[in-house]
Amino acid sequence: MQQRKTNPDILSTPGHLISLAARAFARLSEARLKPLGFGIGYLPVLVALEEGRAETQRDLARFARIEQPSMAQMLVRMERDGLIQRTPDPADGRSSRISLTDTARARLPEACAELFRGNGEAMAGFSDEEAAQFIALLGRLIENLERLTKE
Amino acid sequence: MQQRKTNPDILSTPGHLISLAARAFARLSEARLKPLGFGIGYLPVLVALEEGRAETQRDLARFARIEQPSMAQMLVRMERDGLIQRTPDPADGRSSRISLTDTARARLPEACAELFRGNGEAMAGFSDEEAAQFIALLGRLIENLERLTKE
DNA sequence: TCTTGATAGATAGTTACCTATATACCATCG
DNA sequence: CGATGGTATATAGGTAACTATCTATCAAGA
Numbered sequence: 001m002q003q004r005k006t007n008p009d010i011l012s013t014p015g016h017l018i019s020l021a022a023r024a025f026a027r028l029s030e031a032r033l034k035p036l037g038f039g040i041g042y043l044p045v046l047v048a049l050e051e052g053r054a055e056t057q058r059d060l061a062r063f064a065r066i067e068q069p070s071m072a073q074m075l076v077r078m079e080r081d082g083l084i085q086r087t088p089d090p091a092d093g094r095s096s097r098i099s100l101t102d103t104a105r106a107r108l109p110e111a112c113a114e115l116f117r118g119n120g121e122a123m124a125g126f127s128d129e130e131a132a133q134f135i136a137l138l139g140r141l142i143e144n145l146e147r148l149t150k151e
Numbered sequence: 152m153q154q155r156k157t158n159p160d161i162l163s164t165p166g167h168l169i170s171l172a173a174r175a176f177a178r179l180s181e182a183r184l185k186p187l188g189f190g191i192g193y194l195p196v197l198v199a200l201e202e203g204r205a206e207t208q209r210d211l212a213r214f215a216r217i218e219q220p221s222m223a224q225m226l227v228r229m230e231r232d233g234l235i236q237r238t239p240d241p242a243d244g245r246s247s248r249i250s251l252t253d254t255a256r257a258r259l260p261e262a263c264a265e266l267f268r269g270n271g272e273a274m275a276g277f278s279d280e281e282a283a284q285f286i287a288l289l290g291r292l293i294e295n296l297e298r299l300t301k302e
Numbered sequence: 303t304c305t306t307g308a309t310a311g312a313t314a315g316t317t318a319c320c321t322a323t324a325t326a327c328c329a330t331c332g
Numbered sequence: 333c334g335a336t337g338g339t340a341t342a343t344a345g346g347t348a349a350c351t352a353t354c355t356a357t358c359a360a361g362a
Contacts, residue, residue: 010198010263013270014282015176017289020216022173023319024296025166030320030347031300041348047161058310065171070349072312077347094310094357112161119164122295126288131165134288137281138168144273145175149182174349181317181350192318209340221319223342228317245327245340 014141025122032114036107037081041066041074043115046108049084049100056095078104165292176273183265187258188232192217192225194266197259200235200251207246229255 010016029040038046044064048054054063061071075098078084083104086096100108123131161167180191189197195215199205205214212222226249229235234255237247251259274282 010194010266012286013266014274014286014289015180015266015270016195017286017293018169018173018176021289021293021296022170024293024300025169026348027320028296028300029166039347043161044167056310066348067350068311069313069351074348092310092358096311115161115164115166118299119166121299122292123165124295125291130288133284134292135163135165135168137277137285137288138165138172140276141273141285142168142172142175144275145172145179148269148272149175149179177318178350190317207340217318218320219341220321220343225318243328243340247341 018141025118028118028122029115032118033111036111036114037083037103038107038111039077042078042083043111045071045074045078046083046100046104046111049098050105050108055097055099056089057098058095060098176269179269179273180266183269184262187262187265188234188254189258189262190225190228193229193234194262196222196225196229197234197251197255197262200249201256201259206248206250207240208249209246211249 026040033040033043041064045060048060048063054060057071057075058068060075061068064071066074075084075086079086083101084098085101086098089095089097123134126134177191184191184194192215196211199211199214205211208222208226209219211226212219215222217225226235226237230237234252235249236252237249240246240248274285277285
């Protein structure tokens with residue numbers, strides 16, 4: 001009917017487009033990781049533990065750039081799924097050391113391969129230059145946003 | 152310790168960077184919309200209704216590009232928040248016509264303004280050309296992803 | 303030593319999405 | 333006209349995030 005066009009293109013803003021892209025990416029990745037028993041959110045944790053970059057919940061949350069309660073819940077799911085184990089830190093009664101199970105370690109390479117494949121397919125038709133610029137612009141956008149919310 | 156670097160940059164892939172950007176955008180937008188009583192997910196619905204582009208749950212879901220059950224739950228929240236009302240479709244007992252309340256209509260322009268402002272700030276330092284290219288590349292990425300998941 | 307503040311993690315409650323499935327109504331064809 | 337298939341919405345249950353708040357432990361200074 002009217003097509004009033006009062007708010008023309010909220011749906012063409014970077015903010016909305018990025019949200020669409022993120023959902024589409026997540027759906028694809030989730031479908032491909034499910035057979036391996038991984039959720040998409042697990043991957044930063046798996047990588048951090050595999051590479052010895054974090055061992056405590058706090059450090060994992062920082063590494064994955066999510067809040068502590070989100071990480072706490074994720075670790076509950078990962079433990080339930082048999083991917084991590086916790087051993088109490090002898091030196092600090094509040095903290096646990098988190099480590100990968102053999103299952104998790106065995107499946108991680110394939111999960112990474114699937115994600116790289118998905119990224120390749122998502123960027124199909126991008127020249128090397130376009131891909132590089134896209135990533136650079138994304139990085140600048142993220143920096144701007146993090147500065148904004150920290151203020 | 153080791154820094155094995157087995158899975159070097161899962162965290163620098165477009166997929167992960169986009170997810171970071173989307174979360175940062177959502178956090179910022181949510182903070183700014185909360186005083187108006189809107190959630191970030193509401194906006195496509197508000198705009199679709201305001202512009203007369205959809206009236207039923209099904210059409211709203213298509214317009215917002217989310218699944219029907221997600222839209223159903225969102226409409227429950229929006230009704231609870233006094234932003235929409237439903238009137239049963241006289242011609243089809245399964246369906247309802249959804250419309251904006253005066254409150255919603257009154258607040259929508261300010262919400263859109265806040266979102267545009269946030270987008271502007273997020274793109275600070277981007278030349279017009281960079282912004283245009285970023286949006287174009289994002290569009291191609293989304294197309295690729297939607298083709299992939301539809302297959 | 304004891305209190306006080308900081309830190310590690312847990313819990314509660316919410317949003318925004320998803321898949322899978324159920325229900326209820328409509329429409330058509332034999 | 334009644335079964336049957338399709339469509340509109342609802343419900344169930346799950347993931348991945350968030351904020352706000354609580355608890356337990358640690359560390360340091362009065």
